[in-house]
Each structure stands twice: as C-alpha cells, then as structure tokens.
Amino acid sequence: MDRQSAAILDSRCTYDDCLIMSCLKSLFRRADKAAPAFVISDHIADIKKELEQLNVQGAAELTYPYLAAMETSMPNVAFRYAVIYKNDRPVLFAYFQLFSLSAQNFDLDKNKSFVKGLFSFFLKLKKIKVLVSGNALRNETLCYCFKTTDLDNETACEAIASVAEKIAADEHATAIILKDVPQAAGIAGWLTGIGYQQPWKDHVMVMDIDPEWKTMADYVSALSRKYKTRANKILAAGSSIAIKELEEADILKHGKAINKLFRKVTDNQPFVLTRPGDNHFALLKNVYNERFEFLGFFRGNELVAFYSAFVTAEVYELYYAGFDYDHNNDYQLYFNILFSGLERAILLNKKQLKLGRTSFDAKASLGAKAVEMNYYIKTANIPAAVINWFTHYFSTMEDGRWKQRNPLK
Known part of the structure; x- marks a missing residue:
C-alpha cells in the first residue's frame, strides 16, 4: 500500500x-x-x-x-x-x-x-x-x-x-x-x-512464468548469481521435508494440525479480516477437485507447513498457508512454500503465479511484481x-x- x-x-x-x-x-x-x-x-x-x-x-x-x-x-x-x-x-x-x-x-x-x-x-x-x-x-x-x-x-x-x-x-x-x-x-x-x-x-503480487521453464532447475538457472545462491540454500534447507498433495480425506484427517498452523500465521498479522471455519479447505477440495490443491509439508509424520492454491486454465493462485515458526529457520518453510507454488505453476504449464497481498519483499525476491488493484x-x-x-x-x-x-x- x-x-x-x-x-x-x-x-x-x-x-x-x-x-x-x-x-x-x-x-x-x-x-x-x-x-x-x-x-x-x-x-x-x-x-x-x-x-x-x-x-x-x-x-x-x-x-x-x-x-x-x-x-x-x-x-x-x-x-x-x-x-x-x-x-x-x-x-x-x-x-x-x-x-x-x-x-x-x-x-x-x-x-x-x-x-x-x-x-x-x-x-x-x-x-x-x-x-x-x-x-x-x-x-x-x-x-x-x-x-x-x-x-x-x-x-x-x-x-x-x-x-x-x-x-x-x-x-x-x-x-x-x-x-x-x-x-x-x-x-x-x-x-x-x-x-x-x-x-x-493496494497491490497484489503476480509473477509471470517463462514458457521456457519446464522444471524448477530451469527457474534457478535463470536467476542472477546472488539469487541463485540464495535459492539453492533455501531449497537445500527444505530438502528433508516431504511435500505431499492432500486429498479431501487427508485434509480432514490432519484438520487439527492444519488449523493450528494456520492460527500461528494469522496471529502474526497486523489485521485479520476473518478466519475460515475448520472445514473450509476440505469443502473447497470437494467442490473444486483437481482445480484446488492442498500441499502438506511433513517432517517425518509431523505436518509443519501447508499451502493451498486454486488452479485455472492459465493461473496458479496461492490461497491460504500456514507454517510452524519453530521450524521455519531450520527448513526455510515460508520460502519453500513460495518455491513449491512456483514449481507447481511451472509443472502445470501456467502463465502466471498469483501470490496475494502480504509479504511483498519475500515475493519480490522470487521474481513477482506488484500489480495495482x-x-x-x-x-x-x-x-x-x-x-x-x-x-x-x-x-x-x-x-x-x-x-x-x-x-x-
């Protein structure tokens, strides 16, 4: 703003x-x-x-x-x-x-x-x-x-x-x-x-996806030296974290952990308009099926982060995310959420990655630009x-x- x-x-x-x-x-x-x-x-x-x-x-x-x-x-x-x-x-x-x-x-x-x-x-x-x-x-x-x-x-x-x-x-x-x-x-x-x-x-952060990128490695290769070094360190920090796509039943199964991680993030925001109900993500998955993705980040059997996204013909749109601040520094969870979203956009051949209207600096470091709303x-x-x-x-x-x-x- x-x-x-x-x-x-x-x-x-x-x-x-x-x-x-x-x-x-x-x-x-x-x-x-x-x-x-x-x-x-x-x-x-x-x-x-x-x-x-x-x-x-x-x-x-x-x-x-x-x-x-x-x-x-x-x-x-x-x-x-x-x-x-x-x-x-x-x-x-x-x-x-x-x-x-x-x-x-x-x-x-x-x-x-x-x-x-x-x-x-x-x-x-x-x-x-x-x-x-x-x-x-x-x-x-x-x-x-x-x-x-x-x-x-x-x-x-x-x-x-x-x-x-x-x-x-x-x-x-x-x-x-x-x-x-x-x-x-x-x-x-x-x-x-x-x-x-x-x-x-007011602005939202949007990133155009280069059609030449076919894998995350292509994106990393396109970075300048400083940002390439940074990206490799972030990806290495999160390499032991297993990222799994969750279906509706999985979202319900991990509901308590999801709500806890989501609350950790919202409690750190200067303003929270509302908090969706416990069944919000499961219902969206039920309605959208493959057009709504929910990715869980697991440290062993422990869910330590997640993000959700809407998938349209040309756009991969990050929705709500949550992560454990106690593990964030060790595994660079937030930045790996952004990298994972970018990777999904690349693999799904989308033209744009929409990243919302918070944490502008982190998203600018990814390559996103501010678009006025x-x-x-x-x-x-x-x-x-x-x-x-x-x-x-x-x-x-x-x-x-x-x-x-x-x-x-």
Whole structure:
C-alpha cells in the first residue's frame, strides 16, 4: 500500500436505500408491464434457480456448490445474495460478504498506549460492519453475472452499487468496499458522485512464468548469481521435508494440525479480516477437485507447513498457508512454500503465479511484481478521527517494508 496516496475518507456520507429503486427505474424505464424488482437473501439456496439461469458461462466462483461451501465454511461472515428482475425474469445476480470487526481483528500493540486504549474502547463500544462485494479473501474473482441483452457493464455496476447501498443501510454498515465489479469508462465518476473514494493504493503480487521453464532447475538457472545462491540454500534447507498433495480425506484427517498452523500465521498479522471455519479447505477440495490443491509439508509424520492454491486454465493462485515458526529457520518453510507454488505453476504449464497481498519483499525476491488493484470505499456512521486512523493503519501496513527486486538475469 502506498502511504503517499492515502486520502481522507468522508465521514459525512450516508447510504441511500432508495437508490436501488431509482436505479432500476432508470435502467428498465422501457419495461413493458411488470415493474423492476429485486430480492436480497441471506442464503444462496433461496435463489439457486436464478443463479443457475444467469451463470450461463459456468464461472466456478458463481456456481451453487462453491457459494454454498463458502457460506457453510465461513461462520463469522454473513452473506447477502441479490437478484434483479425485469418483467419477472432474473437479469442480474451479485453477492456480498458482511464482516463485523472488533479489536480482535487488529494488532494494536504497536500503537502508543493512549491510541491503543482509545481505539480498543471504540471497537468495543461499536462493532465496525464492513460490506464487501464478492469474495474478500480472493482478488479478481467474479461476484456477479448478468444478462448482456438487458445490461452492459456500466449499468450492471450501477445496479450492484445500488444494491450495496440498500444492504448497507439495512445493516447499519460502517463501510462499503466495492471490488471485482464490472468496469466501464464512466463508472469511476458515477461512484465518486455518490460518495465512493479510493483512499489508498493496494497491490497484489503476480509473477509471470517463462514458457521456457519446464522444471524448477530451469527457474534457478535463470536467476542472477546472488539469487541463485540464495535459492539453492533455501531449497537445500527444505530438502528433508516431504511435500505431499492432500486429498479431501487427508485434509480432514490432519484438520487439527492444519488449523493450528494456520492460527500461528494469522496471529502474526497486523489485521485479520476473518478466519475460515475448520472445514473450509476440505469443502473447497470437494467442490473444486483437481482445480484446488492442498500441499502438506511433513517432517517425518509431523505436518509443519501447508499451502493451498486454486488452479485455472492459465493461473496458479496461492490461497491460504500456514507454517510452524519453530521450524521455519531450520527448513526455510515460508520460502519453500513460495518455491513449491512456483514449481507447481511451472509443472502445470501456467502463465502466471498469483501470490496475494502480504509479504511483498519475500515475493519480490522470487521474481513477482506488484500489480495495482482497483476498488472503491464509502463510509458512514463513523467519526472522522476514527476514519483517519483506519486509513493510516491500512495504508502503512506494507509501506516502506519492501522494494521491487529483479532476481532474474
């Protein structure tokens, strides 16, 4: 995140729960008979039929099994699903996640005692509710589908934003974050006009895979001398660790150890949005099969690290990981997780390795580059001083801790 780009969010905004109706009337003003209508549900099962009618492209992240698995395995997250109808026909589906934040989500120990006490008190007094379009745990995944004969990208985005306003007003949300929404030339200006801002720059790390690399040895050979020496030391440190791909039954078998390792990592993060439930990874494996991989790192019979990844036609996307800090230095577990993910991307002939938005320096050393992410934020029902603190908190989480590197020749 870029501190220099941080802006001050406007605390005077309010959510317009009538915007959805004015938006629909504008979008469908030529509708013949039935007035435009919408439905918002807490459970995907309620609108399964409409979802399946609209997801004609079969996007994996918009299938009923995937959304049902996410709803089941994320117990601390509330889901909201919306369908817009025209002449009694569904024309747009979108989903949202609603998070309730407290002091437990933040690492406040690094703040001055007065500041820590002040914001701990505020977070105990008032839970922060944040509404996010789509899946807050992943980037660049679809959260909508619509009939292109009735809507274009701009009108679809306006409809999604209008639904978000309605949900936020009903839930007394503190903030709306719009991400992974349809993009169009005029949409940024429209969103700004109703109170959305982009208060800081956010990035994810992405690595292009050279098509000439067929094995991990090819990647190591392509490194400059300094990084080649470093890579060989890391790989040698982890050479006694057995890396095994786990199936659904294996994930369930090692569930307790997986949760323990995952908690070790999240407990060291400055901010944790949510922790998935115990069955999260097993359910994803059940839904995705070979398109979701779960790799366990074993020291003898002991699971000491793991990572998970989504596999698409062109991309290998690292998801959640966990490792034992007590063994990290001896076996370079974290860096070997990154190397293993890269090796899987190479062996599966993928064009890109997606590495997420934490530990930028380590991923830059691998050869990844920062890619800017676009999203919009609107806040309400929160004091300006608290907004400014949150903006500063998030905008400095990664700022100044890493630099872009060029490890390849």
